[in-house]
Amino acid sequence: VDEEGDQTLALRAAGGCxxxxxxxxxxxxxxxxxxxxxxxxxxxxxEDVAQEVAVKLASAIRSYRADAAFTTWLHxxxxxxxxxxxxxxxxxxxxxxxxxxxxxxxxxxxELEHPAASDLWEAVRSLPQQQRDAVLLxxxxxxxxxxxxxxxxxxxxxxxxxxxxxxxxxxxLLEAID
Numbered sequence: 001v002d003e004e005g006d007q008t009l010a011l012r013a014a015g016g017c018x019x020x021x022x023x024x025x026x027x028x029x030x031x032x033x034x035x036x037x038x039x040x041x042x043x044x045x046x047e048d049v050a051q052e053v054a055v056k057l058a059s060a061i062r063s064y065r066a067d068a069a070f071t072t073w074l075h076x077x078x079x080x081x082x083x084x085x086x087x088x089x090x091x092x093x094x095x096x097x098x099x100x101x102x103x104x105x106x107x108x109x110x111e112l113e114h115p116a117a118s119d120l121w122e123a124v125r126s127l128p129q130q131q132r133d134a135v136l137l138x139x140x141x142x143x144x145x146x147x148x149x150x151x152x153x154x155x156x157x158x159x160x161x162x163x164x165x166x167x168x169x170x171x172x173l174l175e176a177i178d
Contacts, residue, residue: 006070014064021061025054028071032078038140039082039132041125045089053081068150075141075151083133123173127166134162135170 006027012020029050036049056077064073124135130152137148138159145163149156 010070131162131166135166
């Protein structure tokens with residue numbers, strides 16, 4: 001993604017340019033959907049969350065001032081919207097393995113590397129919230145610990161600690177499945 005182009009489009013959208021906003025939304029909608037899907041595990045729920053993010057982005061864009069990269073700012077909105085959605089609904093939806101395979105985004109080159117990948121995503125979604133969020137941002141969204149810390153609103157060391165603790169729990173959870 002062309003971050004400089006995103007910054008320019010976002011600043012134009014913040015100034016009221018609807019075409020720039022539409023272009024940004026089109027460019028990043030799939031990323032928002034994938035983030036929501038990783039947290040929720042359900043296509044329908046991810047679509048609902050992605051739509052909610054789009055609505056929130058439409059009202060929040062006027063406050064964008066390029067203090068952070070647009071993608072970091074967008075991830076923060078998508079992350080908080082997803083977490084709030086899950087809290088409101090008090091559930092994480094389990095997804096059938098065949099549905100997970102169907103939902104993997106081929107344009108990203110994402111493929112299931114191991115037959116137990118569906119078990120892994122299910123186990124990640126069962127982690128305590130802070131660990132789940134750190135793992136999904138770092139491994140699911142391919143963010144650095146520093147970028148994930150910006151999205152979550154904590155220190156980089158805290159993200160590293162949550163990832164470390166999550167790995168220990170995931171090892172136990174996945175060994176129990178085998």
